[in-house]
Amino acid sequence: PPAHVVFIMATTEINKVPLTIVSRCQTFRFRPIKEEVIMERLVDICKKEKFAYEDAALKLVAQSSSGAMRDAITALDRIASFSNREIKFDNVAAMLGHAPFDVTRELFSGLLERNAAAIHSAFSKANGEGYDILTIIRDLRNYVSECFLVSQGFNPSDPQKQPPRDVNPFILAKLARKLNRIIDEVKFSDNPSLAAEMAFYSVIETPLDLEALVKKIEKMEGSTAEELPGASESRSSQKKSPILDNKSQAAEPVQGGDHAALWQKFLQALLKEKISIYNFLISSRITFIKGDEWKIDLKSEFQKEMVEKNLELIGRLLESVCRVKVRLLLSVPKAENRIEEISNSPEKEAGTAPEPDLKWQDVDSGNPDENFPEYKKINKVFPGKIKKINKIEK
Incomplete structure (x- = not known):
C-alpha cells in the first residue's frame, strides 16, 4: 500500500486480541472527548453561524453525544434546521426524546416526600405525552447524582442542581443507586411504564434516611420521658455509685418495659466489648427491683466470678446506656441434687420368647457426692441432674 495509507483495527476489547497481533502493531487508545471540549466547539459553531x-x-x-464530537455537531445541525436556528432547551429535549424538566422534578419531589400521588401524576403525564420511560428514569438518575456532586463541591454550582437543604446529601447517593437497579429491571420488561411505577412505590415504602428517622424517634421518646412523673426520680438516682451486693434481697420486683429495652441495648454494647461475658448474661435471669437496682441470677459460680472480674466494664457500659449508675445484685440460685433412676428392663409380653441371660436391674445410686467425688466441680459448670444406668449379668 502507499506510504500515506494506515490500516487501523478498532476494537473495544483489546484484552481479547491475540498476543501475536498485539506485538506487531502500534496500540492507540481512543478516548471519548470531554463534555467541556464538545461544549466549547458547539458554542463556537453557534457564534459563527449566528x-x-x-x-x-x-x-x-x-x-447526549457520549463523547462523540461528530454526533454532537450532527445533532446541533438537525436541531437548528427544525427550530428556525434557535437552540432552546425545550426544543433540544423534544428532539432527543427527553421529557420536560418538570416531570423529572415532580418525580424527584415525590420520592423524597414519599408522595405516591405525585409519582402517579408524573407517570400519567409521561405516558400521555408518549415520553420514553427509560429516558425519564435515566434523566432522574443523572439529576440526583449531579445534585449530590454539587453538594459535595465536586461540580460547579448549578441553581437547578442544588439539593434541598433539609435532605442529607448521602441520601441522594443511595437514591441514585436504587434508580440504577430500577433501570436494569425496566429495561427488559414487557410493560416498562407499569414496572417503573411499581418500583418507585417500593422505594418510597422504605424510609430513605433511616438515621434521621431514628433521631426523630429518640427525640420523641426523650420528650415523652420528661413528661412522665417518675422522670425527676430517675435524675436524682444518678448520684448513687455502683455497688456489687452478693446477698439476695426479698424486694418485690417491678415491671419495667423501659428497663428491658435498656438491658437489650446494654447487651448489644457488651457484645462488641467482651463476647464471653455477653454469653453469660444473655442466658441469665434479670429482675428489675428498682430503677437503679437490678438483680442478675447466673447459672453457676464460675459465671458469677467472671462477671465480678469484669464489673468495671459492665458498670461503665450500663451507665453509658442508662445514663444512671446501676446497682447490681449477683446471685446463683441453688439447684437441688436429684438423681433419676431409669429402669431399662424389657417389659414382659404374653407369648414372647424366653428371657435372655442378660438382664437390666435398677441400682440405687446413693448420694452423688459420695459416689462421684468430681460431682461438685462438674455441677458448678454444668448444673443439672445425674442419670446412672448399671448393667448386671444374672
Whole structure:
C-alpha cells in the first residue's frame, strides 16, 4: 500500500486480541472527548453561524453525544434546521426524546416526600405525552447524582442542581443507586411504564434516611420521658455509685418495659466489648427491683466470678446506656441434687420368647457426692441432674 495509507483495527476489547497481533502493531487508545471540549466547539459553531442558543440546551446536546464530537455537531445541525436556528432547551429535549424538566422534578419531589400521588401524576403525564420511560428514569438518575456532586463541591454550582437543604446529601447517593437497579429491571420488561411505577412505590415504602428517622424517634421518646412523673426520680438516682451486693434481697420486683429495652441495648454494647461475658448474661435471669437496682441470677459460680472480674466494664457500659449508675445484685440460685433412676428392663409380653441371660436391674445410686467425688466441680459448670444406668449379668 502507499506510504500515506494506515490500516487501523478498532476494537473495544483489546484484552481479547491475540498476543501475536498485539506485538506487531502500534496500540492507540481512543478516548471519548470531554463534555467541556464538545461544549466549547458547539458554542463556537453557534457564534459563527449566528444561532440563538441557550447554554443548557448545548449542554444537553454534549451530554447526549457520549463523547462523540461528530454526533454532537450532527445533532446541533438537525436541531437548528427544525427550530428556525434557535437552540432552546425545550426544543433540544423534544428532539432527543427527553421529557420536560418538570416531570423529572415532580418525580424527584415525590420520592423524597414519599408522595405516591405525585409519582402517579408524573407517570400519567409521561405516558400521555408518549415520553420514553427509560429516558425519564435515566434523566432522574443523572439529576440526583449531579445534585449530590454539587453538594459535595465536586461540580460547579448549578441553581437547578442544588439539593434541598433539609435532605442529607448521602441520601441522594443511595437514591441514585436504587434508580440504577430500577433501570436494569425496566429495561427488559414487557410493560416498562407499569414496572417503573411499581418500583418507585417500593422505594418510597422504605424510609430513605433511616438515621434521621431514628433521631426523630429518640427525640420523641426523650420528650415523652420528661413528661412522665417518675422522670425527676430517675435524675436524682444518678448520684448513687455502683455497688456489687452478693446477698439476695426479698424486694418485690417491678415491671419495667423501659428497663428491658435498656438491658437489650446494654447487651448489644457488651457484645462488641467482651463476647464471653455477653454469653453469660444473655442466658441469665434479670429482675428489675428498682430503677437503679437490678438483680442478675447466673447459672453457676464460675459465671458469677467472671462477671465480678469484669464489673468495671459492665458498670461503665450500663451507665453509658442508662445514663444512671446501676446497682447490681449477683446471685446463683441453688439447684437441688436429684438423681433419676431409669429402669431399662424389657417389659414382659404374653407369648414372647424366653428371657435372655442378660438382664437390666435398677441400682440405687446413693448420694452423688459420695459416689462421684468430681460431682461438685462438674455441677458448678454444668448444673443439672445425674442419670446412672448399671448393667448386671444374672
